[in-house]
Amino acid sequence: MDERQIKNVLEAALLAAGRPVSLDQLSALFGKRGAPSRDAIRSALATLTDDYADRGIELKRVASGYRIQIRRNMGDWLMPLWEERAPRYSRALLETLALVAYRQPITRGEIEEVRGVAVSTNIVRTLQERGWIRVVGHREVPGKPAMFGTTKEFLDYFGLTRLEDLPPLSEVRDLEGLIPELDFPQTLPQQDFVDGLSDAAEAEEEQAAEEEAGNGVSVADETPAAQVIPLQRPESA
Amino acid sequence: MDERQIKNVLEAALLAAGRPVSLDQLSALFGKRGAPSRDAIRSALATLTDDYADRGIELKRVASGYRIQIRRNMGDWLMPLWEERAPRYSRALLETLALVAYRQPITRGEIEEVRGVAVSTNIVRTLQERGWIRVVGHREVPGKPAMFGTTKEFLDYFGLTRLEDLPPLSEVRDLEGLIPELDFPQTLPQQDFVDGLSDAAEAEEEQAAEEEAGNGVSVADETPAAQVIPLQRPESA
Amino acid sequence: MESTDKPHLTLVPGMPPPITEGPGAPAQGEMPFALVEGEPVTELPRDLYIPPHALKVFLEAFEGPLDLLLYLIKRQNLNILDIPMAEISLQYTKYIELMQDMQFELAGEYLVMAATLTEIKSRMLLPRSEEAEEDEEDPRAELVRRLQEYERFKQAAEGINELERMDRDVHQASGEVVERKVVTKLPDVTLKEMLFALKAVLDRADMYAHLHVQREPLSVRERMSEILTRMQDKQFAEFSDLFSAEEGRMGVAVTFLAILELLKEALIDIVQSEAFGPIHVRAATASTQEPINQPS
Numbered sequence: 009m010d011e012r013q014i015k016n017v018l019e020a021a022l023l024a025a026g027r028p029v030s031l032d033q034l035s036a037l038f039g040k041r042g043a044p045s046r047d048a049i050r051s052a053l054a055t056l057t058d059d060y061a062d063r064g065i066e067l068k069r070v071a072s073g074y075r076i077q078i079r080r081n082m083g084d085w086l087m088p089l090w091e092e093r094a095p096r097y098s099r100a101l102l103e104t105l106a107l108v109a110y111r112q113p114i115t116r117g118e119i120e121e122v123r124g125v126a127v128s129t130n131i132v133r134t135l136q137e138r139g140w141i142r143v144v145g146h147r148e149v150p151g152k153p154a155m156f157g158t159t160k161e162f163l164d165y166f167g168l169t170r171l172e173d174l175p176p177l178s179e180v181r182d183l184e185g186l187i188p189e190l191d192f193p194q195t196l197p198q199q200d201f202v203d204g205l206s207d208a209a210e211a212e213e214e215q216a217a218e219e220e221a222g223n224g225v226s227v228a229d230e231t232p233a234a235q236v237i238p239l240q241r242p243e244s245a
Numbered sequence: 246m247d248e249r250q251i252k253n254v255l256e257a258a259l260l261a262a263g264r265p266v267s268l269d270q271l272s273a274l275f276g277k278r279g280a281p282s283r284d285a286i287r288s289a290l291a292t293l294t295d296d297y298a299d300r301g302i303e304l305k306r307v308a309s310g311y312r313i314q315i316r317r318n319m320g321d322w323l324m325p326l327w328e329e330r331a332p333r334y335s336r337a338l339l340e341t342l343a344l345v346a347y348r349q350p351i352t353r354g355e356i357e358e359v360r361g362v363a364v365s366t367n368i369v370r371t372l373q374e375r376g377w378i379r380v381v382g383h384r385e386v387p388g389k390p391a392m393f394g395t396t397k398e399f400l401d402y403f404g405l406t407r408l409e410d411l412p413p414l415s416e417v418r419d420l421e422g423l424i425p426e427l428d429f430p431q432t433l434p435q436q437d438f439v440d441g442l443s444d445a446a447e448a449e450e451e452q453a454a455e456e457e458a459g460n461g462v463s464v465a466d467e468t469p470a471a472q473v474i475p476l477q478r479p480e481s482a
Numbered sequence: 483m484e485s486t487d488k489p490h491l492t493l494v495p496g497m498p499p500p501i502t503e504g505p506g507a508p509a510q511g512e513m514p515f516a517l518v519e520g521e522p523v524t525e526l527p528r529d530l531y532i533p534p535h536a537l538k539v540f541l542e543a544f545e546g547p548l549d550l551l552l553y554l555i556k557r558q559n560l561n562i563l564d565i566p567m568a569e570i571s572l573q574y575t576k577y578i579e580l581m582q583d584m585q586f587e588l589a590g591e592y593l594v595m596a597a598t599l600t601e602i603k604s605r606m607l608l609p610r611s612e613e614a615e616e617d618e619e620d621p622r623a624e625l626v627r628r629l630q631e632y633e634r635f636k637q638a639a640e641g642i643n644e645l646e647r648m649d650r651d652v653h654q655a656s657g658e659v660v661e662r663k664v665v666t667k668l669p670d671v672t673l674k675e676m677l678f679a680l681k682a683v684l685d686r687a688d689m690y691a692h693l694h695v696q697r698e699p700l701s702v703r704e705r706m707s708e709i710l711t712r713m714q715d716k717q718f719a720e721f722s723d724l725f726s727a728e729e730g731r732m733g734v735a736v737t738f739l740a741i742l743e744l745l746k747e748a749l750i751d752i753v754q755s756e757a758f759g760p761i762h763v764r765a766a767t768a769s770t771q772e773p774i775n776q777p778s
Contacts, residue, residue, distance in 0.1 A: 023655035023657065024653045026655075026657070076658070077657050078657045086659070087664075091665050091667050094667060097669050097671060099679055102671065105676055106677070109680075112704070113706055113749070122683060145714060170701065171703065177684070181684060
C-alpha cells in the first residue's frame with residue numbers, strides 16, 4: 009500500500025467523520041495484516057497537510073485527534089451559507105414606521121395614542137437596528153421621552169429622495185383612489201396587504217404578479233416615488 | 246479571481262455546508278461585484294471533480310445541488326467509523342417507494358392495486374418522515390385520497406439529479422401472442438416523470454444540468470468509477 | 483441464485499445481512515434467503531413440500547398473493563404469458579391451505595386471489611361459442627396484466643435498493659467549521675405595505691382630523707427632525723446657520739416653518755443674548771427655560 013492510497017483512506021475517513029479522529033482509530037482502519045505503520049500514517053497525514061497548504065481547508069491536530077477543518081479566513085466567503093431569513097415584519101411595526109415617517113418627530117407615547125395599543129420596545133429597537141428611525145431629541149415633558157424621526161437610510165430603502173415624496177395623508181386616506189396613480193395592481197384588494205403581511209409566500213407571489221403585470225411599468229417601491237407619483241402638495245388646513 | 250481561488254472557495258463551502266449546495270447558492274458566495282460567471286463556477290466544479298478523480302472522495306451532482314461525498318468503494322475501509330449501520334428497508338417499503346417514484350402522483354389505493362396487498366400506514370409514515378415522499382394533492386374522488394410524490398431529498402438520498410435518472414422500468418413483455426386485442430403500452434409514458442416535476446426549482450436545476458451536459462463538463466456521476474480508484478479491498482482480519 | 487429464472491426472493495426483512503466471512507459461510511453468490519433455526523436456507527424448496535419449521539419464514543417472505551403467484555410461475559419456469567391455470571390455481575390453493583393450517587395470519591387478499599384463480603379456471607373449462615370467443619378476452623388477461631405490472635415494480639424496487647444510497651454506500655464529506663458567522667437576512671418591506679399599514683391605523687383610530695397631521699407639509703416634518711438632530715450634536719446652533727441659501731426661497735421657508743413648529747411644540751429654545759446679536763437655537767431643557775425673543 010503506497011502513501012497515496014494511505015492518504016486517500018485517511019482523507020476519506022476524516023471527511024466522513026466530520027469530527028476529530030485519533031491516530032489509533034485511523035490506524036484501525038487498515039486492519040491488522042499489512043497495515044501501514046504509525047509512522048507511515050503520520051507521514052501521510054503530513055503530506056495531506058501540505059496538500060491543503062494553499063486551499064480553503066486544513067488538517068489540524070487537536071486534543072482528540074486529527075480533523076479537517078475549514079480555514080478561519082474562509083469565514084467571510086461562507087457567510088451566505090448560514091444566512092438566516094428573519095420573519096416578516098408585523099403590522100404593528102409597519103404602522104409604527106408609517107407614523108414615525110408622517111408625524112416625526114414623534115414619541116412612543118404619541119404613536120401609542122394614535123394606534124390605541126402599546127408599542128413594544130422590540131418594534132422600536134428593530135426599526136432602530138434596521139437604521140430606519142432614530143432618536144432625534146427628547147420631549148420636555150416628565151420622563152423626557154425620546155422623539156423619533158426617519159433616517160436617510162429609510163428614504164434610500166424606499167427609493168425616496170425626500171420625505172415629501174411620500175404621498176400626502178389625504179391620499180393615503182383614499183388609497184384605493186391612489187392605486188392607479190401608484191401603479192398598484194388593480195386586482196389587489198387592500199385586505200391582502202393588511203392581512204397577508206405575515207405570509208411571505210403570498211408577498212412573493214404578489215411581487216411575481218407585479219413583475220409579470222408590469223411590462224415596462226415601474227413598480228412603485230422600486231422607483232423613486234417622485235417620478236412616479238404626481239402628487240400635489242397637501243393643502244394646508 | 247482565478248480558478249484556483251474559485252475552486253478553494255467552492256471546496257470549502259461544500260465541505261462546510263455538509264449538505265448539497267445549489268449552483269445559485271454557490272454563486273451567491275461571491276457576492277455581486279466581480280463575481281465569477283456561472284460558467285466559471287461550473288468550470289471550477291469540473292476541475293474539482295478531476296482533482297478528486299483518484300481520491301476517496303468525489304464531487305457529485307444531486308437534485309438540490311452539489312455535494313462532496315465519500316466514494317462508494319471506500320465503504321469497506323471506513324466501516325469501523327460507523328457506529329450504527331444504515332437502516333435496511335423492507336421490500337414492502339421499497340416497492341411502495343418505487344410506485345410513488347415511477348407513478349407519481351399516486352394514491353395509497355392505487356399503490357395497493359398494483360401490489361395486491363394493503364399498504365401499511367407505517368410504511369407511508371416512515372417514507373414521509375424520511376422526507377422521501379410527500380402529499381402533493383388530493384384526488385377528486387370520494388374520500389379525496391391524498392396523492393403522493395417524491396421529494397428532492399429522495400433524489401439527493403439516492404444520488405440522483407432528477408427522476409429520469411432512476412433506472413428505467415422494465416418493459417412489459419409482449420402479450421400479443423396471447424391476447425392480440427389488448428393494447429398494452431410498450432413503455433412507461435414519459436409523462437409519468439415529467440408530470441411529477443411540478444417543482445419549478447427542480448425544473449430549473451434540470452435545465453442547468455442540461456446546460457452543463459452541453460458544456461462538455463463532466464461531473465463525478467458520469468465518470469466510470471472503475472477507472473478511478475485502484476484501491477485494494479481491505480484484507481479480512 | 484444466479485440464473486434469472488429462479489425466484490426473485492430477496493432477504494427476509496429483519497434477517498441479518500449475508501455472512502461473508504468465517505467458517506461455514508456460504509460460497510460467494512449463494513445468499514441465504516432465510517435463517518431457519520439458525521441454519522441458512524439458501525435454496526427455495528423445489529416442490530410444494532417445505533419443512534414445517536421453515537414454512538412460516540418462507541411464507542412471510544412473500545409480499546402478497548401476486549408475489550406468491552409470480553414465485554410459483556417462475557419456480558416451474560413457466561411463461562407468464564401462458565399460465566396453465568389448473569396447475570397454478572391448485573398449487574396456490576395448497577399454499578393457502580398450508581397457511582391456514584399454520585394459523586398464519588392470512589391477509590384477505592390471498593383468499594380473494596384464490597377465488598379469482600378458481601373463477602378463471604372455470605371460465606376456461608367452459609365451452610364457448612366462436613362468437614363469444616371473439617368478444618371475450620382471454621380470462622387470464624387481467625391476471626397476467628396485474629402480474630406483469632407487479633413484477634415491473636418489484637424489479638424497480640430492487641433497482642432503487644441498488645442505487646448508491648446515502649449513509650449506506652456513500653457518505654457526506656464535511657469539514658469542521660470552527661466559527662460560524664451567521665447573518666440574518668432582513669425582511670423586505672414595500673412602500674405600499676407601509677402605506678396600507680398607515681391607512682389601517684388611521685381608519686382604526688379615525689383621528690385623522692384632530693391629529694392635524696397634514697397641517698405641515700412633510701418637508702417641514704423632515705426638517706424638524708434634521709434640526710433636532712443638529713441640536714443633539716451641538717448644544718447650540720446659530721439661527722442663520724440653519725438656513726441654506728442653496729435651497730432657495732422654498733427651502734428657507736420650510737426651515738423657518740420647521741423652527742416655528744419646533745418652538746410651538748417646545749422642542750427648541752431660541753436665545754438672543756443681546757439686541758441685534760446673533761440668535762442661537764438650542765434644544766429645549768426644562769431648567770434653562772429663558773425668556774426668548776421669538777421672531778415673528
